[in-house]
Amino acid sequence: MKRKLAFLLVLGILALAPVWVARAYSTPNLTTWPVYEDRFYNYDGEYSGYGGNSIDWPVTMVFYNNATVDKVKARYWGTTSCGTDMFLAVSDGGGMQWDSDHGTKDGCSNPTQPNVRHMRVYAVTPGDRMYNAAWGYYVLATTHWDKNEFYIWLNVDTYGWSEEIEEYVTDWAWSWGLSVADDAVYLGNPENDYWQGKHFYQSNGYASIVDIP
Amino acid sequence: MRWSDSIPLLTLLLVSCLAGIMFGPSSANAGGGVALIDSPGLWTLDKLGSQDITLDSPVGEKTIELGFELPADAKQGPETWYVMRLDYSIRVSSSSGIGAMYLSGLTNGYASAQIETWTEATKDGGLMTKWSTVDLLDGYREYSSEVGEVQGTFLNYMQTKGIRPGSNTLTFKVETAGDIGVENVTILKSSGIQLTDESPPRLKLSVQAPPGPVRIGDTIWVAYTLSNEGDYPAKEVVVRVQGDKGLELTESTEHALGSIDEGVTVDGLFTFRSLEKGSYTIPLDVYAKGGANQPYSRIVLTVVPPNRVRPAWTIIGLSVVLFAGVAGTALTVGRNRLGFRSSPRRRV
Numbered sequence: 259m260k261r262k263l264a265f266l267l268v269l270g271i272l273a274l275a276p277v278w279v280a281r282a283y284s285t286p287n288l289t290t291w292p293v294y295e296d297r298f299y300n301y302d303g304e305y306s307g308y309g310g311n312s313i314d315w316p317v318t319m320v321f322y323n324n325a326t327v328d329k330v331k332a333r334y335w336g337t338t339s340c341g342t343d344m345f346l347a348v349s350d351g352g353g354m355q356w357d358s359d360h361g362t363k364d365g366c367s368n369p370t371q372p373n374v375r376h377m378r379v380y381a382v383t384p385g386d387r388m389y390n391a392a393w394g395y396y397v398l399a400t401t402h403w404d405k406n407e408f409y410i411w412l413n414v415d416t417y418g419w420s421e422e423i424e425e426y427v428t429d430w431a432w433s434w435g436l437s438v439a440d441d442a443v444y445l446g447n448p449e450n451d452y453w454q455g456k457h458f459y460q461s462n463g464y465a466s467i468v469d470i471p
Numbered sequence: 472m473r474w475s476d477s478i479p480l481l482t483l484l485l486v487s488c489l490a491g492i493m494f495g496p497s498s499a500n501a502g503g504g505v506a507l508i509d510s511p512g513l514w515t516l517d518k519l520g521s522q523d524i525t526l527d528s529p530v531g532e533k534t535i536e537l538g539f540e541l542p543a544d545a546k547q548g549p550e551t552w553y554v555m556r557l558d559y560s561i562r563v564s565s566s567s568g569i570g571a572m573y574l575s576g577l578t579n580g581y582a583s584a585q586i587e588t589w590t591e592a593t594k595d596g597g598l599m600t601k602w603s604t605v606d607l608l609d610g611y612r613e614y615s616s617e618v619g620e621v622q623g624t625f626l627n628y629m630q631t632k633g634i635r636p637g638s639n640t641l642t643f644k645v646e647t648a649g650d651i652g653v654e655n656v657t658i659l660k661s662s663g664i665q666l667t668d669e670s671p672p673r674l675k676l677s678v679q680a681p682p683g684p685v686r687i688g689d690t691i692w693v694a695y696t697l698s699n700e701g702d703y704p705a706k707e708v709v710v711r712v713q714g715d716k717g718l719e720l721t722e723s724t725e726h727a728l729g730s731i732d733e734g735v736t737v738d739g740l741f742t743f744r745s746l747e748k749g750s751y752t753i754p755l756d757v758y759a760k761g762g763a764n765q766p767y768s769r770i771v772l773t774v775v776p777p778n779r780v781r782p783a784w785t786i787i788g789l790s791v792v793l794f795a796g797v798a799g800t801a802l803t804v805g806r807n808r809l810g811f812r813s814s815p816r817r818r819v
Contacts, residue, residue, distance in 0.1 A: 290754070295765045297767075323581060324644075326587065329648075350611070351758060351759055351762060353758040382611065385603065389607060391547060391607065391628055391629070392632075
């Protein structure tokens with residue numbers, strides 16, 4: 259009996275192994291992107307000090323002029339209670355630092371809403387905003403779908419489609435009467451619609467910008 | 472904001488404008504027109520036609536607008552610079568909840584002042600008021616007060632797009648979020664726009680590297696010169712470099728240079744050892760707290776194999792040279808003994 263139980267336990271562990279094994283995602287395009295006097299990585303990543311073999315998503319949004327992390331999140335879905343932290347290397351002077359954020363989501367994945375939109379918003383900490391003479395007070399963001407995250411235990415969860423969420427975020431800003439420029443800033447992070455594990459990478463390399471007045 | 476909310480404010484502004492016109496020190500504004508900012512110095516609100524501006528119990532979003540004129544050639548740098556000065560006083564209620572308030576200063580809709588004030592509960596059940604600023608010269612600064620009294624002077628170089636020739640609008644904006652209770656916000660009449668020829672710190676980087684390919688096993692140096700061509704010290708300056716697997720950095724990746732005063736030049740170098748053949752891009756990045764720029768450089772270095780000289784061929788080569796030398800000497804001695812004389816070489 260004990261042997262059978264042990265066998266079933268091992269079988270169960272093996273069945274769930276794909277869920278538990280964390281996969282690292284990579285890109286050859288990760289680089290420090292200089293914009294005026296500031297710097298940032300053009301992808302966020304899984305831990306502070308990440309490199310090209312542990313990225314998460316391309317930076318697709320710049321909220322500028324009079325923005326802060328909290329002001330941007332408040333305009334969308336507030337700070338989520340169900341996101342995991344990722345990191346972005348940013349510098350507003352004084353060197354690169356690794357800001358973490360679990361983002362803003364339009365819900366937590368559940369049976370009635372398995373797919374949720376997810377945006378992580380970054381700036382130097384403390385401060386939660388950066389300043390330069392061209393963008394004013396600005397923050398950076400990555401965008402993606404979290405699909406079927408509720409069914410992660412069935413190993414059917416997938417993530418990505420950054421361009422779709424970028425468009426959704428800018429459309430929403432447009433509907434509020436904010437000044438929006440689609441794909442206005444090149445950030446050198448193109449990803450040509452392909453799967454890498456559970457991630458679907460989709461980026462034209464340009465970020466859209468939204469004026470937070 | 473409802474129209475009725477803004478009536479007291481508009482009245483205040485109207486009175487302020489009239490007072491400014493009647494008693495203000497600005498000759499440019501004395502004729503009743505909008506002030507023209509055309510000479511260096513601080514153009515305070517009272518010169519622009521306003522006195523202290525106070526908002527009582529602001530909730531949501533409130534804005535106040537003032538007009539001013541700039542000359543036809545007005546732009547932000549590199550010869551003249553526009554700096555926003557915001558002298559402010561904020562009173563947070565002792566019964567305030569947790570929340571935040573933003574006081575912004577904008578020109579033509581572009582922000583160059585942003586004071587974030589927020590409340591935090593203390594461990595003993597009290598309330599702490601904190602506020603922070605971010606500017607081009609000093610970056611992030613944070614302050615706190617246990618009595619809810621927030622006062623300060625904020626200076627910042629304005630956004631490039633915030634300056635335009637002709638008519639301009641100076642806007643002060645208050646936004647609240649959460650349950651913060653603000654009794655009043657005052658923008659003092661000593662606030663305004665400063666026109667100056669002093670630029671923010673401006674760092675110039677030049678890099679010198681070996682001009683041609685380097686060979687495996689070589690030790691090479693990448694030298695840099697960093698100078699501050701601005702009018703303020705560049706603070707917390709760091710030069711960072713990154714090696715590669717085939718071009719190994721033999722020392723720390725960072726040089727922390729501290730503060731570089733205006734007009735000062737600093738030299739430094741990084742040492743690498745070449746390990747594998749290939750082409751390597753070495754990034755040099757300069758970071759500094761505040762400032763108008765943070766220069767960088769990307770150097771491409773090519774590593775090639777060393778000149779291969781096998782030991783066996785070296786021995787053979789040396790033997791040939793030695794043999795030729797011995798044979799030549801023997802022949803000369805023999806010729807001399809036989810009576811041959813060598814004639815001196817002519818020089819043409």
